[in-house]
Amino acid sequence: MKKIPLFKVYMASEVDKPLLDVIHSGWIGEGPKVEAFEKKLKDFFGNPYVSTLNNGTSALHLAYHMSLYSNEPKGYDTCSDYEVISTPITCTATNTPIIANGAKIVWADVDPITGNIDPHDIENKITEKTKAIVMVHWGGNPCKVNEINTIGKKYGIKVIEDAAHAVGMKYDGLRVGNHSDFTAISLQAIKSITSVDGGILMMKSEADYKRACLLRWYGIDRTIREGIDLRCEIDVAEAGYKFHMNDVVAVIGMTNFTHIDEIVGRQRDNAHFYDRAFSGNDKITVVPENEKGESSYWLYTLHVNNRDKIMNELNELGIMSSKVHARNDTHSMFADFMAELPNAEKFNSTHLCIPVGWWVSDEDREYIAESLINLVRKYG
Ligand SMILES: Cc1ncc(COP(=O)(O)O)c(C=O)c1O
Structure with a gap:
């Protein structure tokens, strides 16, 4: 596979x-x-x-x-x-x-x-x-x-x-x-x-x-x-x-x-493909690009219910996905700085990153979008 x-x-x-x-x-x-x-x-x-x-x-x-x-x-x-x-x-x-x-x-x-x-x-x-x-x-x-x-x-x-x-x-x-x-x-x-x-x-x-x-x-x-x-x-x-x-x-x-424009350009193109593919889908919330700028799209992040289940199933379909970073404030090295952070908890419980980089081909991104749409229909 x-x-x-x-x-x-x-x-x-x-x-x-x-x-x-x-x-x-x-x-x-x-x-x-x-x-x-x-x-x-x-x-x-x-x-x-x-x-x-x-x-x-x-x-x-x-x-x-x-x-x-x-x-x-x-x-x-x-x-x-x-x-x-x-x-x-x-x-x-x-x-x-x-x-x-x-x-x-x-x-x-x-x-x-x-x-x-x-x-x-x-x-x-x-x-x-x-x-x-x-x-x-x-x-x-x-x-x-x-x-x-x-x-x-x-x-x-x-x-x-x-x-x-x-x-x-x-x-x-x-x-x-x-x-x-x-x-x-x-x-x-x-x-x-x-x-x-x-x-x-x-x-x-x-x-x-x-x-x-x-x-x-x-x-x-x-x-x-x-x-x-x-x-x-x-x-x-x-x-x-x-x-x-x-x-x-x-x-x-x-x-x-010397390749930065082609690398970031392709990442942006892939991201905008996903924006179109997921628009109107009430089970996928995509992270909007800040309207004052242009994202480098090192990550393409979205939110789904049942995130961990969907992440594991994507990985079984050969699509590597991940949370990428874990909430930092819960580490014991930061225990002295504990605070109530309700929105960090919300972000952290549903966010998921899917492949968006320069290596993702037209065929790959179609497969990724279709697979995710099928999975959220089932579990989202
Ligand atoms: C948000 C963020 N800050 C800082 C760093 C540290 O960069 P480096 O690995 O080059 O030390 C990373 C690394 O991956 C990162 O993702």
Whole structure:
């Protein structure tokens, strides 16, 4: 039986030569290929403040670090009183770096259909200790970015976009990466664009950009080369991390990136096919695309009754489907931050993701839509 995967690694066939070239070039750390990739990313996103990293979790870690702590010359003191408002409807990677940075999580509820964080609940949860708000564009569907940034400005709080799912997304006429203080993108194996593992952090301010470039390599300035023996001789004012990208993965990311329009274009086409196929079906609620933007459709999400039964039957028909992420707030590592989140519970009890990626053919998507319609007739 044919199996239609929910995720698939996209690897451009022309990557072999540049990859072999860089592996044998004598320079495999952060160097000219990372620089070239960053130049391409700056042009693509239309933002000059782009820093590549070793993964998306590191991009979030730096965004939280810079939102929580000033760069006083002595390094930084963690403050366990600081709060970050976040969503439980996401990958754990959105939330573990908040506690790793020594802050508390304050959960805001979500829209029960889109799964995206609710700006009204964000505003309800703000206190004098709130240092940042993080939104996650579930499946690549834009959150209410303008509303959330208005709240951030009103209270002087940093706004972070976890756009791990959202490379290729647009909002309010601009590509993701131009609206909030920080935007984190993941280039992990199964994302629309992969560099095997990798991350991108985009910033609005030059000061944050310069700080991120230091923090990604221990706090040391890699650009100073003249008149010194070792870069480590230069004074380090703020303790950083080893989060930078290397030239090997940069070559893979850069080559795959040249295909972004065809990849995301096909995902969007598949999604709009499903929108048409399920429209008028009262047993399937599809997640509507934010009318102010364009989803990257890394996921196509819908809601059905009897979700787990339908998911298992789809899988038996060779159609891989999944909830993709589990509600984060129920993990014991987050037990101190418990909150009533009725809409997160609603979303989490009926949502299901079906294959939508670039590998889903016309024939596949017809088979998927027909199979789902038959199953909801039976169980929905
Ligand atoms: C919503 C979300 N945020 C963050 C991440 C972390 O990205 P990475 O795996 O590149 O560290 C992921 C990863 O898959 C994710 O889905």
